[in-house]
Amino acid sequence: MTDNGDGDGDLEARLVEQESFEPTEEFVSQANVSDPDIYEEFEENWPHSWRRAADLLDWDREYSEILDDSNEPFYEWFPDGTLNVSYNCVDRHVENGDKNRVAIKWEGEHGDTRTYTYQDLYREVNEFAASLRDLGVEEDDVVTLYMPMVPELPIAMLACARIGAPHSVVFAGFSADALATRMNSADSRYLVTCDGYYRRGDALDHLQKANEGLAGVDHGVDATVVVDRLGDDGFDHDLKGNQYAWEDLMADHQGDRVDPVERSAEDMLFLMYTSGTTGQPKGVKHTTGGYLAYTAWTSHAVLDLEPEDTYWCSADIGWITGHSYIVYGPLALGTTTVMYEGTPDFPERDRLWEIIEKYAVDVFYTAPTAIRAFMKWGSQFPEQHDLSSLRLLGTVGEPINPRAWKWYYQHIGDEECPIVDTWWQTETGGMMVTTLPGVCTMKPGSAGPPLPGIDARVVDTNGDEVESGRAGYLTVDKPWPGMLRTLYNNDERFIEEYWAEYSDPDADEWVYFPEDGAKIDEDGYITILGRVDDVINVSGHRLGTMEIESAIVGVEGVAEAAVVGGEHEVKGEAVYAYVILEDGYDGDDEMRERIVEGVEDAIGPIARPQQVVFTPELPKTRSGKIMRRLLEEIANEEELGDTTTLRNPEIVKEIQAKVER
Ligand code: WTA
Numbered sequence: 001m002t003d004n005g006d007g008d009g010d011l012e013a014r015l016v017e018q019e020s021f022e023p024t025e026e027f028v029s030q031a032n033v034s035d036p037d038i039y040e041e042f043e044e045n046w047p048h049s050w051r052r053a054a055d056l057l058d059w060d061r062e063y064s065e066i067l068d069d070s071n072e073p074f075y076e077w078f079p080d081g082t083l084n085v086s087y088n089c090v091d092r093h094v095e096n097g098d099k100n101r102v103a104i105k106w107e108g109e110h111g112d113t114r115t116y117t118y119q120d121l122y123r124e125v126n127e128f129a130a131s132l133r134d135l136g137v138e139e140d141d142v143v144t145l146y147m148p149m150v151p152e153l154p155i156a157m158l159a160c161a162r163i164g165a166p167h168s169v170v171f172a173g174f175s176a177d178a179l180a181t182r183m184n185s186a187d188s189r190y191l192v193t194c195d196g197y198y199r200r201g202d203a204l205d206h207l208q209k210a211n212e213g214l215a216g217v218d219h220g221v222d223a224t225v226v227v228d229r230l231g232d233d234g235f236d237h238d239l240k241g242n243q244y245a246w247e248d249l250m251a252d253h254q255g256d257r258v259d260p261v262e263r264s265a266e267d268m269l270f271l272m273y274t275s276g277t278t279g280q281p282k283g284v285k286h287t288t289g290g291y292l293a294y295t296a297w298t299s300h301a302v303l304d305l306e307p308e309d310t311y312w313c314s315a316d317i318g319w320i321t322g323h324s325y326i327v328y329g330p331l332a333l334g335t336t337t338v339m340y341e342g343t344p345d346f347p348e349r350d351r352l353w354e355i356i357e358k359y360a361v362d363v364f365y366t367a368p369t370a371i372r373a374f375m376k377w378g379s380q381f382p383e384q385h386d387l388s389s390l391r392l393l394g395t396v397g398e399p400i401n402p403r404a405w406k407w408y409y410q411h412i413g414d415e416e417c418p419i420v421d422t423w424w425q426t427e428t429g430g431m432m433v434t435t436l437p438g439v440c441t442m443k444p445g446s447a448g449p450p451l452p453g454i455d456a457r458v459v460d461t462n463g464d465e466v467e468s469g470r471a472g473y474l475t476v477d478k479p480w481p482g483m484l485r486t487l488y489n490n491d492e493r494f495i496e497e498y499w500a501e502y503s504d505p506d507a508d509e510w511v512y513f514p515e516d517g518a519k520i521d522e523d524g525y526i527t528i529l530g531r532v533d534d535v536i537n538v539s540g541h542r543l544g545t546m547e548i549e550s551a552i553v554g555v556e557g558v559a560e561a562a563v564v565g566g567e568h569e570v571k572g573e574a575v576y577a578y579v580i581l582e583d584g585y586d587g588d589d590e591m592r593e594r595i596v597e598g599v600e601d602a603i604g605p606i607a608r609p610q611q612v613v614f615t616p617e618l619p620k621t622r623s624g625k626i627m628r629r630l631l632e633e634i635a636n637e638e639e640l641g642d643t644t645t646l647r648n649p650e651i652v653k654e655i656q657a658k659v660e661r
Pocket of ligand 1: 274319320321395396397398399400421422423424425426427447514515516528530531537540541542
């Protein structure tokens with residue numbers, strides 16, 4: 001190993017300078033998509049080219065129309081087709097003779113394992129669908145799933161899909177308040193949750209949090225189902241009147257079968273809450289036909305998945321990545337998907353590599369924040385394991401710097417595996433900008449060209465395309481099947497958030513704005529520069545600064561707060577909170593602790609401020625607007641930009657002096 005003298009000492013010197021990489025011939029010759037003409041083909045036949053995605057599914061009633069754009073931007077895809085997602089992810093593989101293929105390989109933190117063949121999955125999904133029906137869940141009722149990484153989570157998702165009840169999964173790391181907010185917003189009367197789970201050896205009491213959340217639900221809750229994950233390690237909770245043990249329900253419904261409900265392609269499959277510019281999370285609505293077609297297609301074309309593959313995405317199902325690329329895409333294709341309960345460093349820092357070796361994982365998909373941590377820990381951990389089963393690697397969630405990309409390429413992929421750096425969002429449903437691994441040259445740091453059929457551009461504030469190399473804003477000019485259809489119960493906010501910026505409704509021109517900055521090079525490769533709204537990205541998790549601010553302002557003694565993201569070596573960004581206290585309160589450690597707790601209670605530990613800086617004032621413009629840019633510069637120890645428009649320029653130095661280094 002050559003040390004290149006700049007810190008990690010762990011990257012081959014010859015790789016440091018290399019700017020582009022080609023997939024190996026071996027990879028290309030077996031790739032699902034290897035013909036470069038696919039880009040042209042999609043463009044020429046658009047939107048009919050999307051038939052290619054829809055053809056990966058089994059439809060109950062064939063659609064006669066690909067895209068209905070009569071009511072823009074409320075697009076409808078395959079609108080008169082009908083299908084069932086659970087049938088497509090489970091039944092059809094059983095019927096096609098693959099009932100004994102493994103659908104889910106689950107690994108607990110302690111190394112305990114569970115294996116579900118497609119037949120097992122079929123049985124459990126049916127039994128839980130019957131249980132839900134028995135509890136009174138009807139088609140179109142929203143079922144909230146507040147669950148950690150246990151196999152019962154995808155089973156519950158598929159059971160909901162089977163009976164046409166949209167699910168709303170709430171990340172298990174979110175707080176009780178966050179659960180209550182989401183259940184209230186979705187008017188959800190059913191909850192499936194879990195007694196607890198393991199984190200770095202400790203059993204966590206999840207039901208306690210769920211119960212606290214339930215107490216904050218304004219409308220009545222009809223039933224709660226509780227999975228027993230901890231067994232003898234479980235905490236002392238009695239199930240209340242309308243709380244049912246998962247096991248008991250399943251025993252009562254043993255052998256039951258529920259016919260998959262024929263759903264219209266445009267019927268809602270699920271809701272997923274995500275952070276935006278305001279304090280209120282947005283309920284992103286995804287549908288049955290377009291979403292499943294899109295996740296299946298991108299799993300096929302980008303992740304290169306084959307039914308024979310063992311595939312692992314290390315995300316949590318509580319985020320969109322887990323929905324699209326642990327559950328729906330891979331299972332629609334009949335692949336084996338791996339699920340892991342724990343963290344990458346427990347019991348040792350080689351945990352992920354151990355799992356890859358153990359299951360002979362073919363395709364691995366993870367986040368840049370994880371890769372930066374692996375780099376920091378060093379290559380000795382992956383080197384302890386045989387990773388030669390790997391064929392393809394992927395990343396998602398935030399920009400990956402070339403050094404981390406190359407480390408991943410060298411130490412995990414052994415310079416044999418292409419890497420797909422996939423840009424997409426909760427709202428897009430699936431991958432949008434990335435290389436096709438069997439077709440494209442890879443350029444570390446750049447996600448790649450837009451996928452075939454995706455009309456992404458980089459524009460200036462007027463909507464005109466910028467020259468190559470210049471920073472601008474990413475837009476998507478044509479709709480795509482996996483797109484969100486609206487924000488739940490809020491069409492107005494949907495238009496305002498995503499379409500208002502660049503569309504020209506009078507000219508019938510609708511342009512989707514993802515609120516990311518980007519630049520494009522002469523080959524059409526797009527590099528994502530990050531969010532341009534008040535959303536920060538901590539370890540690949542999307543957090544609204546306004547949500548955190550409102551949590552802080554909720555703490556007794558706090559008068560005002562401003563939250564920004566500061567760069568962080570491993571997490572990408574970390575939360576910096578600048579806080580003004582009311583008279584009579586001291587900015588001491590106790591206050592700091594209360595603020596951190598306030599954020600944890602309102603959102604969850606992921607939103608924990610790394611620094612709380614007490615200040616008598618915030619830098620404000622003459623019109624009274626907080627200058628966040630300055631606060632970011634302070635967090636990042638950057639040279640400060642223009643402060644002449646400030647009402648109180650003297651405060652800046654004072655704040656600077658208080659930030660801990
Ligand atoms: C960021 C996660 C750079 C981006 C799937 C986007 C990325 C936000 C990438 C969405 C990438 C995601 N390169 N940035 N490959 N992938 N992002 O909704 O800012 O949790 O808008 O969806 O993550 O986050 P979300």
